[in-house]
Amino acid sequence: MNYNNCYEALLAALHYGDSVIIEGEPGNGKSSLSIQAAAELGWWSLHYNCSLGNETDILGLPGTIAGSDRVVWRPIGVWAEMLNSERPGIMVAEDLAHAPLGNQAPLMPLFHSLERRLGDKPIPPHVRMVATANRVTDSGSGARALITPLRDRFVVRLLLDTDMKIAFDHLRDKYSTFEIAGMIIDAASAAPSDAVRRLS
DSSP, X not given: OOHHHHHHHHHXXXXXXXXXXXXXXXXXXXXXXXXXXXXXXXXXXXXXXXXTOOHHHHHOEEEEOTTSOOEEEEOOHHHHHHHHOOSOXXXXXXXXXXXXXXXXXXXXXXXXXXTOEETXXXXXTTEEEEEEEOOTXXXXXXXXXXXXXXXXXXXXXXXXXXXXXXHHHHHHHHOSEEEETTEEEETTTOOHXXXXXXXX
């Protein structure tokens, strides 16, 4: 689906609290969808790059509970920020299809609509879970297939077609500056054709 339709579908899924995976070619605006949705809704957004992390990054560090021998995982980094958040927001797991297979299993409860937990800690109800992923068939992406139990956790799967002209027009109408494919675009001074050539 094109950028506009994908954006509207994402907003609807966020409204209902469904876990979402956005799939598409590298650099076609998957992350920008979540960033712009959060901005429009007045929510925060946090991003975790699954291709760079490890199991400790996801679950945290082991520690004991005071007065007990029980060992628990203590989340760190953006995962701790997410769990401690008090306002609505979007937690985005970037490049999910680049996560090592051993790191995919700890991510499963995050996206399950009934579990919604990180280790033994529940995800706050005001947090929405979104993932982005390249497809195995995308040229040069290096993506690997998601394990079936993880893929099956997503309530909504969106396939974003690469149409940078539509993406540019959509974002230019709403924001003075925005980011696509790692580039900051000034909507007032950039012509759509120039931006599309730069982003293609």
